[in-house]
Amino acid sequence: MKFLKNYKSSLILLASIFIGGIIGLTMGEKAIVFEPFGNLFLNLIFSLLVPIVFFSISSAIANMDNSKKLGKILGTTIVVFAITATIAGIIGVVSFKLFDPTKGLDPSIFKEIMSNFEGNATEHVGIFEKIVSSITVKDFSELLSRSNLLALIIFSMLVGFATMLSKEDGKPFASFLNSGSVVTMKMMSLIMYYAPIGLGAYFASVIGQLGSQILQGYAKVFVLYLVITVIYYFGFFTFYAYVAGKKNGIKLFWKNAAEPSITAIATCSSAACIPANIRAAKKMGVSDTLANIIMPLGVNIHKDGSVVGGIFKIMFLFGIFGRSTDDFGTLFIILIVGLLIGAVVGAVPGGGAIGEMLILSIFGFPPEGLAIMLVIATIIDAPATLINSAGNTVCTMLISKFVDDK
Numbered sequence: 001m002k003f004l005k006n007y008k009s010s011l012i013l014l015a016s017i018f019i020g021g022i023i024g025l026t027m028g029e030k031a032i033v034f035e036p037f038g039n040l041f042l043n044l045i046f047s048l049l050v051p052i053v054f055f056s057i058s059s060a061i062a063n064m065d066n067s068k069k070l071g072k073i074l075g076t077t078i079v080v081f082a083i084t085a086t087i088a089g090i091i092g093v094v095s096f097k098l099f100d101p102t103k104g105l106d107p108s109i110f111k112e113i114m115s116n117f118e119g120n121a122t123e124h125v126g127i128f129e130k131i132v133s134s135i136t137v138k139d140f141s142e143l144l145s146r147s148n149l150l151a152l153i154i155f156s157m158l159v160g161f162a163t164m165l166s167k168e169d170g171k172p173f174a175s176f177l178n179s180g181s182v183v184t185m186k187m188m189s190l191i192m193y194y195a196p197i198g199l200g201a202y203f204a205s206v207i208g209q210l211g212s213q214i215l216q217g218y219a220k221v222f223v224l225y226l227v228i229t230v231i232y233y234f235g236f237f238t239f240y241a242y243v244a245g246k247k248n249g250i251k252l253f254w255k256n257a258a259e260p261s262i263t264a265i266a267t268c269s270s271a272a273c274i275p276a277n278i279r280a281a282k283k284m285g286v287s288d289t290l291a292n293i294i295m296p297l298g299v300n301i302h303k304d305g306s307v308v309g310g311i312f313k314i315m316f317l318f319g320i321f322g323r324s325t326d327d328f329g330t331l332f333i334i335l336i337v338g339l340l341i342g343a344v345v346g347a348v349p350g351g352g353a354i355g356e357m358l359i360l361s362i363f364g365f366p367p368e369g370l371a372i373m374l375v376i377a378t379i380i381d382a383p384a385t386l387i388n389s390a391g392n393t394v395c396t397m398l399i400s401k402f403v404d405d406k
Contacts, residue, residue: 009259016200017266023200024207031208034201041198044191045272050144051184052274053296054156059177060292061160062170076402077294080395081302084240085342088232088304088387089335092311095228097331101220102319149271150300181292188275199266206268221312222379228308229383233261237394244397245285253394256283264389268381270299273389280393286400294399298392303342305387309380310341310355313373317365320372337362 024031137143137151163170163177241253260276267273274295281291314334318325325331341355356373359365 012196013199013259013262013266016196017203017262020200020203021207024204027204028208031204033205034208035205036201038198038200038202038205041191041194041202042267042269042272044194044198045188045267045275048184048188048191049149049271049274050152051180052188053149053152054159055177055180055184056278056292057153057156057296058160058163059174059181060289061157062163062174062177063289073290073293073399073403076399077297078301080398080402081298084236084391084395085302085304085307085339086335087236089307089311089338089342091228091232092308092338093315093331093335095224096312096315097325099220099224100315100319101224102316149296153296153300185275185278192275195263199263203266218375218379221316221376225308225312225380226383229305229387232304232308232387233390237391240394240398244394244401249397252284253397256280257390257393260393261386261390264385265382268385270303270385270389270392273385274299277389277393277396281396284393284397286396287404290396290400290403294396295392298395299389302392302395303384303388304391305384306355307338307342308387309377309384310359311335311338312380313356313376314338314359314363316376317359317363317369317372321365321369 020034023034135151135154137148142148143152143155160177163174166173237253237257238250241249243249245252257280260273260280263273263276264270277295277298278291281295282288311334314337315325317323318334325334337359341359356370356377359373360369
């Protein structure tokens with residue numbers, strides 16, 4: 001009975017997406033009829049992302065005692081994120097090299113797919129221009145869009161930091177930020193009552209449309225990525241949890257990992273998982289301040305699943321176009337670019353076009369390579385989001401250990 005009480009909501013979500021998956025496989029592309037019901041749930045969540053990110057980050061920083069605490073949090077966060085992303089990248093390079101999915105593939109099987117994407121290439125954007133446009137916007141109104149989530153996070157941090165430095169004069173505004181954080185999270189809890197229906201419908205639609213589109217040429221990539229996902233999720237997440245809190249850390253993590261993991265698989269959106277991740281992190285013993293700051297930040301700069309996915313895309317193109325990956329120098333460059341892609345990929349479904357164009361530009365692949373990467377991105381979207389999103393919770397435990405000694 002205690003098990004059912006602790007996991008009631010997670011089991012309901014799991015059952016709903018399982019039923020949705022069965023419906024999708026049975027109905028095939030006809031399951032698209034359920035898409036509006038799934039989009040209703042996602043739209044409700046996405047509409048709350050901007051206020052949730054703004055109030056949670058700014059209020060958390062505004063309530064901090066001093067700026068040294070913030071510096072320690074951000075410094076530790078970057079180090080932890082960099083280490084785990086590098087580990088994921090090395091696993092991606094080694095696994096693809098050992099079990100090369102491109103062996104025996106004929107490039108001609110991609111011709112029809114490539115023709116469907118002809119003329120859809122993204123306009124070239126310089127790397128520095130892209131960095132500036134990612135962290136800033138031209139007008140305040142542009143911050144009110146989830147497509148500018150990183151710029152919103154930086155703006156929210158500045159608001160929180162300014163409020164903290166204002167001391168007594170900033171307390172009334174800090175109270176407003178605190179109230180806003182509480183109210184928006186309560187709104188999210190109301191929306192979650194619709195989650196079983198919304199997630200089930202969304203999953204049915206996705207499975208129905210994707211099932212008939214997976215070509216044999218990509219099956220090996222999909223299977224290899226799933227194997228890496230299982231190893232990384234159960235093996236390395238357990239190791240990270242042990243480093244954070246030894247046996248108790250492992251127990252806390254796996255007791256509360258179900259909800260953010262299921263939400264990640266069902267929505268394929270790290271941004272949509274922010275509320276679930278925050279709730280899970282707090283249950284794992286992480287302070288409110290750390291959870292509210294690190295989770296939204298991790299959505300944009302911590303994506304171990306995207307790092308592995310980016311490396312798979314690069315090495316797949318190397319195999320398809322007959323280019324060698326036998327020397328260490330090439331593999332090292334692929335690893336570095338994969339880490340870069342992990343920091344560029346968007347936090348919402350369908351993101352990553354900029355990262356894919358960077359791959360074409362850096363390695364000099366023809367424009368047709370974009371179509372190949374788009375297909376790979378589609379079939380690994382769910383497991384990649386699982387690693388991206390659920391990994392934020394265990395990394396927050398690690399950061400909590402070094403920041404709060406907890």
